[in-house]
Amino acid sequence: MIDLDGLDGFTIEVPSWAYGNSGTRFKVFTRPGGPRNPYEKLADAAQVNRLTGLANRVSLHIPWDLVDDWSDLKAHADKLGVKIGAINSNVFQDDDYRLGSLCNPDPAIRRKAIDHHKQCLDVMRQTGSTDLKIWLPDGLNYAGQDSLRGRQDRLAEALREIYDASDDDHRILLEYKFFEPYFYSTDIPDWGTSLLHCLALGERATVVLDTGHHAPGTNIEFIVMQLIRQGRLGAFDFNSRYYADDDLIVGSADPFQLFRIMSEIVAADAHRPESGVNFMLDQCHNIEEKIPGQIVSVLNVEQALAKALQVDKAALAAAQREGDVLGAHRVLMDAYETDVRGALADRREARGLPRDPVKAFQDSGYAQTAATERVGGTQASWGA
């Protein structure tokens, strides 16, 4: 009997930038009907929630999603049935940040970067968002280029000022990444460095685990377990990759890894809303249709969680206790091999949602309408 009760209240936050044009340094592909502003990005994101019932929050990126009237954008989101989620700072597209932002040797540049984060805190106050997500591109390309220790001290000082400027209901989500855009060192390269800064800051500072930000071969579910054990797993940036930070559809490259990650989540009951873990996507749909790509993504996460909920916890604990190596492994594999797709479609139907949300979107004609209506203006592009 497939038990899906654990899915109750589980939601996923989708990124506004996944609906705009994106690509690589070689090419950013465009398509008719792409969103031209945050209003249209929210409208597209709301389609994912309408058809899956899973994605009721949308992350914004500053300045990509800057608007004149935040309360008007919030009202627009409310009408669409979605909430403004995490606010993402951006210190990776300004010439001033060539040698870093919060870690820059120049105090004036650090000041500029700190003020940008304070601007993001104001956006949170005006949109009802409570998560400030900080990913810093900061790093070095050549050994000796700057003091590794000095940069950490500057970073700690700057994060302290941002943390102290935030409100009691705000969380700081500090993201790490092992390389890119710099190639010798990164100032927040791993979960340990992010965790150390979070522990130094205070209870409201937690770690963001982007599944594309690890060295090949990293056991990511171990990191998930350890961050939960420390009470500092704040959020996921879900995506998948074959080589580097590919930002592909979560679960498309390694569905078994996603299942193992969700198994650690279920083992700690961290899938429950009260855990405070923000399950977010951070992806770019460079060649595939954006909205169907996002629908498939949230369904992949839901499916991985549904499989993880099938793990026979008692049998697994008994086999582990008895040192029954294969027995324990096979308990987990039985859950992974459980086909939950029919039960999930039944669950959607029982909630008045389409059995196949991707087909329902294609049948809705939404993309065609957008292509005819969204004429003129400049399509939103990753980076612009």
Ligand code: LRH
């Ligand atoms: C950096 C990152 C970060 C976002 C950006 C869109 O690679 O993962 O989370 O700011 O992608």
Ligand code: MN
């Ligand atoms: Mn990310």
